[in-house]
Amino acid sequence: xxxxxxxxxxxxxxxxxxxxxxxxxxxxxxxxxxxxxxxxxxxxxxxxxxxxxxxxxxxxxxxxxxxxxxxxxxxxxxxxxxxxxxxxxxxxxxxxxxxxxxxxxxxxxxxxxxxxxxxxxxxxxxxxxxxxxxxxxxxxxxxxxxxxxxxxxxxxxxxxxxxxxxxxxxxxxxxxxxxxxxxxxxxxxxxxxxxxxxxxxxxxxxxxxxxxxxxxxxxxxxxxxxxxxxxxxxxxxxxxxxxxxxxxxxxxxxxxxxxxxxxxxxxxxxxxxxxxxxxxxxxxxxxxxxxxxxxxxxxxxxxxxxxxxxxxxxxxxxxxxxxxxxxxxxxxxxxxxxxxxxxxxx
Amino acid sequence: xxxxxxxxxxxxxxxxxxxxxxxxxxxxxxxxxxxxxxxxxxxxxxxxxxxxxxxxxxxxxxxxxxxxxxxxxxxxxxxxxxxxxxxxxxxxxxxxxxxxxxxxxxxxxxxxxxxxxxxxxxxxxxxxxxxxxxxxxxxxxxxxxxxxxxxxxxxxxxxxxxxxxxxxxxxxxxxxxxxxxxxxxxxxxxxxxxxxxxxxxxxxxxxxxxxxxxxxxxxxxxxxxxxxxxxxxxxxxxxxxxxxxxxxxxxxxxxxxxxxxxxxxxxxxxxxxxxxxxxxxxxxxxxxxxxxxxxxxxxxxxxxxxxxxxxxxxxxxxxxxxxxxxxxxxxxxxxxxxxxxxxxxxxxxxxxxxxxxxxxxxxxxxxxxxxxxxxxxxxxxxxxxxxxxxxxxxxxxxxxxxxxxxxxxxxxxxxxxxxxxxxxxxxxxxxxxxxxxxxxxxxxxxxxxxxxxxxxxxxxxxxxxxxxxxxxxxxxxxxxxxxxxxxxxxxxxxxxxxxxxxxxxxxxxxxxxxxxxxxxxxxxxxxxxxxxxxxxxxxxxxxxxxxxxxxxxxxxxxxxxxxxxxxxxxxxxxxxxxxxxxxxxxxxxxxxxxxxxxxxxxxxxxxxxxxxxxxxxxxxxxxxxx
Numbered sequence: 001x002x003x004x005x006x007x008x009x010x011x012x013x014x015x016x017x018x019x020x021x022x023x024x025x026x027x028x029x030x031x032x033x034x035x036x037x038x039x040x041x042x043x044x045x046x047x048x049x050x051x052x053x054x055x056x057x058x059x060x061x062x063x064x065x066x067x068x069x070x071x072x073x074x075x076x077x078x079x080x081x082x083x084x085x086x087x088x089x090x091x092x093x094x095x096x097x098x099x100x101x102x103x104x105x106x107x108x109x110x111x112x113x114x115x116x117x118x119x120x121x122x123x124x125x126x127x128x129x130x131x132x133x134x135x136x137x138x139x140x141x142x143x144x145x146x147x148x149x150x151x152x153x154x155x156x157x158x159x160x161x162x163x164x165x166x167x168x169x170x171x172x173x174x175x176x177x178x179x180x181x182x183x184x185x186x187x188x189x190x191x192x193x194x195x196x197x198x199x200x201x202x203x204x205x206x207x208x209x210x211x212x213x214x215x216x217x218x219x220x221x222x223x224x225x226x227x228x229x230x231x232x233x234x235x236x237x238x239x240x241x242x243x244x245x246x247x248x249x250x251x252x253x254x255x256x257x258x259x260x261x262x263x264x265x266x267x268x269x270x271x272x273x274x275x276x277x278x279x280x281x282x283x284x285x286x287x288x289x290x291x292x293x294x295x296x297x298x299x300x301x302x303x304x305x306x307x308x309x310x311x312x313x314x315x316x317x318x319x320x321x322x323x324x325x326x327x328x329x330x331x332x333x334x335x336x337x338x339x340x341x342x343x344x345x346x
Numbered sequence: 347x348x349x350x351x352x353x354x355x356x357x358x359x360x361x362x363x364x365x366x367x368x369x370x371x372x373x374x375x376x377x378x379x380x381x382x383x384x385x386x387x388x389x390x391x392x393x394x395x396x397x398x399x400x401x402x403x404x405x406x407x408x409x410x411x412x413x414x415x416x417x418x419x420x421x422x423x424x425x426x427x428x429x430x431x432x433x434x435x436x437x438x439x440x441x442x443x444x445x446x447x448x449x450x451x452x453x454x455x456x457x458x459x460x461x462x463x464x465x466x467x468x469x470x471x472x473x474x475x476x477x478x479x480x481x482x483x484x485x486x487x488x489x490x491x492x493x494x495x496x497x498x499x500x501x502x503x504x505x506x507x508x509x510x511x512x513x514x515x516x517x518x519x520x521x522x523x524x525x526x527x528x529x530x531x532x533x534x535x536x537x538x539x540x541x542x543x544x545x546x547x548x549x550x551x552x553x554x555x556x557x558x559x560x561x562x563x564x565x566x567x568x569x570x571x572x573x574x575x576x577x578x579x580x581x582x583x584x585x586x587x588x589x590x591x592x593x594x595x596x597x598x599x600x601x602x603x604x605x606x607x608x609x610x611x612x613x614x615x616x617x618x619x620x621x622x623x624x625x626x627x628x629x630x631x632x633x634x635x636x637x638x639x640x641x642x643x644x645x646x647x648x649x650x651x652x653x654x655x656x657x658x659x660x661x662x663x664x665x666x667x668x669x670x671x672x673x674x675x676x677x678x679x680x681x682x683x684x685x686x687x688x689x690x691x692x693x694x695x696x697x698x699x700x701x702x703x704x705x706x707x708x709x710x711x712x713x714x715x716x717x718x719x720x721x722x723x724x725x726x727x728x729x730x731x732x733x734x735x736x737x738x739x740x741x742x743x744x745x746x747x748x749x750x751x752x753x754x755x756x757x758x759x760x761x762x763x764x765x766x767x768x769x770x771x772x773x774x775x776x777x778x779x780x781x782x783x784x785x786x787x788x789x790x791x792x793x794x795x796x797x798x799x800x801x802x803x804x805x806x807x808x809x810x811x812x813x814x815x816x817x818x819x820x821x822x823x824x825x826x827x828x829x830x831x832x833x834x835x836x837x838x839x840x841x842x843x844x845x846x847x848x849x850x851x852x853x854x855x856x857x858x859x860x861x862x863x864x865x866x867x868x869x870x871x872x873x874x875x876x877x878x879x880x881x882x883x884x885x886x887x888x889x890x891x892x893x894x895x896x897x898x899x900x901x902x903x904x905x906x907x908x909x910x911x912x913x914x915x916x917x918x919x920x921x922x923x924x925x926x927x928x929x930x931x932x933x934x935x936x937x938x939x940x941x942x943x944x945x946x947x948x949x950x951x952x953x954x955x956x957x958x959x960x961x962x963x964x965x966x967x968x969x970x971x972x
Contacts, residue, residue, distance in 0.1 A: 025807075029884070041807065042732060044810075052817075063829070070833070071832050071851075083762060083765060084765075086762060087756070090756055090759070098748065098752050101723065101748045102745055105744055105748070106745075109733075112729045114732045120662060120730040120924035122923070122924050122926055123665070123727075125667060125670070126668075129724070130668050133717065141710070145706055155761060155764065172616070191613040234525060234615060235518045235522065236518070236628060246764070247764050249695050251694070251695055252614050253624075254629065279846065286516075287838045289438070289525055293840045293842070296844050
């Protein structure tokens with residue numbers, strides 16, 4: 001019954017709208033107002049152009065200024081400071097053009113609306129003007145490109161020798177990280193060695209793999225360069241650390257990397273944001289399937305000495321999964337025993 | 347002046363209706379028609395259908411994003427199993443929605459619906475030709491598009507759903523059904539539909555280029571072509587050069603999916619098994635895809651820019667400012683669009699040096715774009731502006747082109763792309779500069795040429811209402827997304843509540859959704875106005891906008907062949923508006939300089955002698971008559 005009432009109501013409203021429409025169009029014909037060009041409609045449209053411009057500019061400045069803190073994420077990496085600065089410089093330059101060009105558009109629309117008494121100016125070209133407004137954007141863009149190139153080259157340059165190496169692997173739908181262990185070298189891997197336990201496909205015939213460890217969270221030291229070695233196991237993923245302004249795709253079959261220097265520890269960020277629960281989060285930004293929106297990994301930025309302590313307290317992956325010791329070849333078994341503290345022969 | 351049209355084209359002659367055209371059946375006239383005007387209408391109406399489908403899809407996923415707690419149980423009759431037991435949208439169906447929204451809008455609406463409609467409709471009418479170079483290929487072009495539409499629509503009814511890997515369909519996700527349901531049958535149909543679509547697009551494009559080069563009427567030199575035709579020509583060239591590359595990308599993907607090759611696949615462990623594919627490159631697909639994908643942006647954009655150049659000039663009653671600079675800018679954009687594709691790939695792991703090169707080339711393209719904007723502004727300056735609905739939508743396009751184009755300067759900068767890539771900032775950018783601007787170009791064109799298409803006028807007041815609701819609404823939808831993007835929100839997220847860092851802006855997202863639904867609702871006004879006016883609109887005057895181009899010299903309902911008598915000869919460029927000395931504020935292209943002594947510029951007086959010489963030339967058209 002209720003649905004019928006709604007249905008009837010909708011039909012009634014439509015009929016009324018239809019009638020209104022017919023009445024206005026017949027009135028137009030009767031008045032002959034659609035033959036006039038300098039009409040009320042034309043003036044109303046002209047005025048609305050001006051009103052839209054004013055309301056738009058007020059809204060833009062009001063929201064941009066009053067909500068600045070809510071859309072401006074705190075920044076916690078060295079290169080992030082540089083890209084943020086470049087972002088705001090670009091915003092100021094384009095913002096000026098944005099306002100001027102839109103103001104000109106809407107103001108001209110309002111100012112030069114149709115008048116029977118006036119004739120438009122026949123003004124087909126002006127070479128000087130055209131050269132000016134080609135050259136000025138060219139110069140501004142050249143400066144921006146030069147600035148951008150410098151920053152881009154710095155950021156994508158090879159990581160420093162002493163960078164902490166961390167391997168991160170994306171898969172449907174989570175991340176795994178692996179650290180090189182005491183020898184500072186990540187062991188080799190092969191995707192054909194992957195199984196439900198050995199998720200990285202670590203190759204235990206490689207000496208460097210014996211002391212690698214796989215923690216639950218990703219830890220990095222504050223103030224030291226960190227080099228992320230990024231890979232994916234099934235489809236494309238993308239490593240994204242919003243606070244650190246880090247983003248790089250993870251591609252199956254093609255390892256990628258990104259290095260950065262964190263500048264604020266998790267504890268410091270908790271203080272800065274006033275949020276005792278604050279954690280650095282790592283997200284995925286390349287569509288990867290059903291769980292794309294839930295690939296969350298917590299990253300902890302430690303003070304260097306805390307990091308050192310954490311690093312040294314980690315158990316190697318092999319000691320957590322001793323069955324894989326059987327994959328270690330004879331000549332490396334002694335080393336494996338040293339790394340895991342497990343006697344293989346038994 | 348009307349008297350003159352009657353003389354040169356003879357369309358008042360009653361005898362024309364009586365003979366010259368053999369009787370056409372319903373099928374040859376409305377279905378398998380070879381008349382470019384009918385084909386244009388077919389493209390337009392199919393395009394409108396798809397625009398509503400695409401719009402409804404976006405409304406559904408906006409509900410999910412704006413009202414994450416809302417029960418969508420009421421959609422179950424429509425979506426069935428895609429609504430989970432909890433009354434929520436299935437996350438995988440969410441991905442299917444965004445994928446199909448992108449595919450439909452970019453290809454079916456803004457490529458086929460826009461180019462297909464206006465290239466077909468305007469090219470013969472504005473260059474003075476009886477029809478396309480090949481009416482038959484033109485008909486095939488529509489029917490391939492129709493077949494492609496049917497296949498794409500079918501994919502919605504598969505149990506595993508339509509393609510869901512994003513409109514860019516990056517492998518391995520799109521290649522592996524075990525990674526995503528939509529990558530099964532849905533993806534197969536997507537690829538088949540796109541293959542058919544590419545055939546349609548090529549048949550159309552080759553036809554447009556041939557027609558423009560070969561069938562221009564006497565006097566219609568390239569320097570007298572309306573900018574619409576220039577834009578449509580370059581659009582067709584871009585399509586012909588870039589769509590085959592998408593075809594090859596799709597073909598290799600078909601091989602990878604169905605025949606066990608490894609063009610894009612390597613080192614994959616999925617569903618508990620290691621695949622045997624080795625040596626492929628996922629990045630290769632991205633290069634091939636964006637080699638089409640970037641020119642595609644301009645395939646979508648250029649027709650809109652051409653249409654608005656024409657409409658802004660006509661309704662400002664002023665010549666387009668810097669006609670040659672406008673052509674130069676179009677050419678520059680068209681050429682540069684082929685060498686900027688990898689700016690979509692700055693952070694894919696591509697060599698950073700390559701990123702530097704593409705960054706330089708990308709930012710160069712901002713220069714011709716800026717020139718176009720300044721020329722639009724200069725055209726309106728000191729004009730005498732008549733706000734027709736077409737003009738309003740053109741002004742809207744320019745505003746979107748400015749606002750959305752400027753954010754391209756951020757994203758084209760590789761270093762800034764690191765934080766911004768794949769966030770809502772990108773969504774805001776391309777929805778303004780490409781999607782909304784092109785949509786407005788299309789709507790402007792529909793309002794402007796509706797009287798020529800159907801011989802009747804659309805209701806202007808409903809047009810104003812449609813414009814203001816849509817224009818304000820589009821800004822309210824996409825402008826806030828910049829802030830959400832600066833805050834780092836990633837695209838293609840079903841929900842943000844898993845992350846503390848993204849667990850904000852719920853009110854802003856609700857606001858965006860409400861605005862989006864309002865915009866969607868405003869399109870119903872257009873739908874009504876369009877179909878009502880086809881049958882019941884006021885009968886249009888022969889030249890309602892007092893425009894200069896040739897299409898307005900045809901009869902109210904042009905038959906197959908467009909002009910009943912001889913094709914008019916062209917003597918001047920299409921932008922002689924408000925010429926000093928002239929009585930009226932427009933001088934159509936077919937008026938010789940010898941009749942406008944009072945308003946001629948010095949160099950134009952010299953052309954009079956040439957005109958008289960040419961009068962003597964008689965062209966035998968009997969071989970082309972239809």
